Amino acid sequence: LNALDQISIQFKDYSLNGFSVSGLSTYVQVPEMDLCFDMGECPLSAVGLNHVFLTHAHGDHSRCLMRHDSLRKMMNIEKPAVYYLPDYLVESAKALFKAESKFEGVSEEKYKEPFVIGLNPLGENIPLVYRKDLAVQAFNVQHSVPAVGYTLYRRRKKLRPELIGKSPQELIELRKAGTQINFEILDPTITFIGDCLGISLIEEAHIWKSETLVIESTFILEDEKKMALKKGHTHLADIVSALEIYGDNSPCQNVVLKHFSMKYSKGVIQNEVHRLIPERFKNRIHLFI
Ligand SMILES: [Zn+2]
């Protein structure tokens, strides 16, 4: 297992690239959207991505946050990357950045704090700093430490229904007069959860509206259900339960399973997924292994 050996899954107009094994490292890059979820490792392919979303503080998800920033500085990338964190982690993340920089011998005057945005997990969606066609919203999930998931929306503008049928000239006049002629539509495109208990997949029903849902499946064997609960992780059986509740009427086309325990071989994972996932959902399941 090598966190720099990347897995890649290609969907119609975006791809997921990275690595995710429980306890070792998790990072999932979406280059078409200029972003990376979690930063448990920072390969060169992640350095140029301008938006990074951190789900929680566990080292296997967060360890290379600072490295992303320092590699950019080393490569003279002037544009500051944006680090999105749940708001309660902002202070300690900033302290960590500063401490690491001091450890490396950077003087106080030369230190430049990375661009960090704290998201309220109960708050509104906000447009991405460098990609106004996308917006992000954080939401709480249950884990052994405070943790969030993120939903990424595509933003579209649509003409207000009462204005349909007006000529382009009339619309221009209306806009000049200060009338809002469009309204915004948000299409939930990718939901990414770092780590969570299986119950979060049921409590957070909105995640099943995303076109692609990336979740963890740390434990998969029949006798590990208690272990999953104890460690704050999802068991494959929890995913089956959530699919039984939401799967049939869900617009979610891709369910990507990641963060398997390192003790399973690929074959064991494939077998258990094949055995447990009901036939009608199988074509939507993708394994990030
Ligand atoms: Zn983890």
Ligand SMILES: [Zn+2]
């Ligand atoms: Zn964790």
